Amino acid sequence: MAADPASNDTGSVELARRVSIEIRMTAAGSRIAGLFCVWGRTMAGRRDDRSAEAAEYRRWYNTARWRRRRAAQLEASPVCEFCLKRGIVNDGSRQMDGSVQTNPRRRFLVADHIVAHRGNPELFWAGALQTLCPDHHDSVKQAEEVRGYSTEVGIDGWPVDPRHPASG
Numbered sequence: 025m026a027a028d029p030a031s032n033d034t035g036s037v038e039l040a041r042r043v044s045i046e047i048r049m050t051a052a053g054s055r056i057a058g059l060f061c062v063w064g065r066t067m068a069g070r071r072d073d074r075s076a077e078a079a080e081y082r083r084w085y086n087t088a089r090w091r092r093r094r095a096a097q098l099e100a101s102p103v104c105e106f107c108l109k110r111g112i113v114n115d116g117s118r119q120m121d122g123s124v125q126t127n128p129r130r131r132f133l134v135a136d137h138i139v140a141h142r143g144n145p146e147l148f149w150a151g152a153l154q155t156l157c158p159d160h161h162d163s164v165k166q167a168e169e170v171r172g173y174s175t176e177v178g179i180d181g182w183p184v185d186p187r188h189p190a191s192g
């Protein structure tokens with residue numbers, strides 16, 4: 025669904041219904057989302073991903089406690105926040121350019137730690153979360169982990185990450 029500034033209540037109700045369905049689908053896929061997170065970090069070449077501590081925090085994603093936290097995040101924020109900043113309402117059914125997500129295995133949303141927890145339990149369990157589509161989770165978060173801040177640019181042309189130097 026492309027963003028429509030004039031979207032009416034009927035559209036909102038329809039979106040909420042679809043998002044509700046998506047949340048039920050993605051609740052079953054939470055383990056997959058957890059793996060995506062681990063893969064993203066592994067692809068970024070983090071040496072500590074192979075440590076015993078990394079094995080420990082990978083297990084956190086498989087706990088009921090994390091599934092509850094993730095579900096609460098997706099309920100509170102049921103569309104990709106980075107897509108939304110670009111004017112695209114993505115409930116997990118879209119790619120980051122707004123086109124339909126044709127790969128069913130990428131039709132979900134990620135409850136992403138805004139500050140990478142890197143195995144820190146306080147950050148993992150209490151650090152703020154944001155909802156991302158798989159595209160944004162893969163591409164933007166990897167760049168963020170390498171640089172220390174996101175280079176994502178919002179619809180207004182300014183960086184969306186307050187840690188970006190331009191936001192100084």
Ligand SMILES: [Zn+2]
Pocket residue numbers: 104105106107108114119120156157158159160
């Ligand atoms: Zn997105």
